[in-house]
Amino acid sequence: MKVLFVHQNMPGQYREFASWLGAKGTHEIVFLTQRRNNPKIGGVRTVQYAPHHKPAQDAFGLSKVWEEATGAGFGAASAARKLDDEGFRPDIIIGHTGWGEMLFLKQIWPDVPILGLFEYFYRATGGPVGFDPEEPVNAHAPFLLEARNAVPYAALHQVDRGIVPTQWQHDRFPPGFQDKLHVLHDGIRTDQLLPDPDVRLRLGRLEHHVSRDDEIITYIARNMERTRGFHQFMRALPKILNARPNARVIAIGGSETSYGKASDHPGGLRGEMEAEVGHLIDWSRVHFVGRVPYPEFCKIIQVSRCHIYLTMPFVLSWSMMEAMAMQATIVAADVAPVQEVMTHGKTGLLVDFFDPDALAAQVAEVLENPQAYAHLGPAARNHVVENYDFLTKSLPGLVDHINALVPPDKAITL
Incomplete structure (x- = not known):
């Protein structure tokens, strides 16, 4: 299988999965990222992209996040087009939707399924905004927060399936997201993280x-x-x-x-x-x-x-x-x-x-x-x-989500 990971700060939530997949040695894996001095992951080729555009410091607040997201999205899409010209066409795209990098990848590969990570939906209540009386909320906050949600709203229509790490994060999203969003944590390497009484x-x-x-x-x-x-x-x-x-x-x-x-x-x-x-x-x-x-x-x-x-x-x-x-x-x-x-x-x-x-x-x-x-x-x-163990809980769940989106002959085996 050919797999494209997308995360502006490689490896992000895909630290364990990209390493596990690369170690199998049976897949062609590319990681698209903005990050320089990327960590080396065995079996994974890193491709760095630059945002096509960034908003000015004094850009209009209600559109600034969207302007930045589309600049990142177009930069990622331009890098994806170059990959396509070189002969790399992924069987699946796996990435974080929060920064706009995934917004235009369907313009390059319309038929390639996308499994997107949705991390947070901004609301004026129930989260950190307005929680602490020492941080009073100004009258513009609800407008700014809703404007930030333009990115997940747009990303929802670009992905074929979405993952949210916890139930609390899942419940922050409005009902229109629910059919596509599945709760699955990134996973903890409990086999490696152990107590040490002699430390x-x-x-x-x-x-x-x-x-x-x-x-x-x-x-x-x-x-x-x-x-x-x-x-x-x-x-x-x-x-x-x-x-x-x-x-x-x-x-x-x-x-x-x-x-x-x-x-x-x-x-x-x-x-x-x-x-x-x-x-x-x-x-x-x-x-x-x-x-x-x-x-x-x-x-x-x-x-x-x-x-x-x-x-x-x-x-x-x-x-x-x-x-x-x-x-x-x-x-x-x-x-x-x-x-x-x-x-x-x-x-x-x-x-x-x-x-x-x-x-x-x-x-x-x-x-x-x-x-x-x-x-x-x-x-x-x-x-x-x-x-929340990675190997026994998160990994099988993630593989199931991927295999639900790709043909049987491309399925990942544990």
């Missing part, structure tokens, strides 16, 4: 390694921003550290803004929160390590006695489910996307997103009485293995 980790300014014997608290987000509750994490730190004088905190993440409004503080949200609560924090026990390589991320989770996962109602982070797979004891925000995957008292502990005191008290309790919560990590891992 040892070196932190930069310490002369000794830390291990599972230490009181290590962890927090992880792609970027330290309000959507991922960084402000509430920082507000909880003084009480956590005061209650547990031997505790140490490791925070992973960048200082940019992926979602929502950026902080007006020159030091970003981290600078803003340090100005608010920094005088109450023992900084000798707090380690901001930035973004780290994946193996180091795993070690940090494995050494953690209590992992904090905060989010507004939004797309669930892989890191939470990866932490569950590694049997972390997790204290998480009590919001709908988390509730879909985690049950309070059984696979984790849920606290009010807006109550940093409750967060601090729960974390301190876990650190003080780890044996009382020792059942949570194994139960969390079992839940992820049974419902």
